[in-house]
Amino acid sequence: MSSAAAPVSLPTGFSVLTTFPDFLFIPEFVFGGLVWILVASTKVFVPLLQGWVMFVSVFCFTLSTLLMCLYFCGAHGSKTAWIAVDAFYHSMAALFYLSAAVLQAATTISLRTTPEADATRFKIYQEDIAAVVFAFLATLTYVIHKGFSLLRWKSS
DSSP states (O other): OOOOOOOOOOOOGGGGTTTGGGHHHHHHHHHHHHHHHHHHHHHHHHHHHHHHHHHHHHHHHHHHHHHHHHHHTTTTTTHHHHHHHHHHHHHHHHHHHHHHHHHHHHHHHHHOTTTOOHHHHHHHHHHHHHHHHHEEEEEHHHHHHHHHHOOOOOHO
16 A cells, blocks of 8 residues: 655745745855855955855855745746756755855965954954854755755655
């Protein structure tokens, strides 16, 4: 005797903010936005590395906003292809954020300074440390969202 499994679908409307893993959009916005703000507010000493961090934070912030707005509007309908899009996006975002967090950490370590050396540079160093912490927190939330999105995709 076989039992029919309930069809898996993406939430619509404000249920996006109450279902797991989709409510993880909120910490993704917060942590990603803080990375964006912190890196943009400091003096960029290594443009290539910190440029990638800025690209990743802006790109993921924009696409997460777009994806969440599509979910709110119900533009995905009942198509299971959107479940694959969701899983793919969060997998790529997790990979991008991991690379950005590691590059930001490497940049911060290379620019290490002491408070006695220069007060302005030490403030920038502290902001870079905060950017590293929030980049790794954003990575963690994207990885969790990715894992549960892949589970949802597998069961669809």
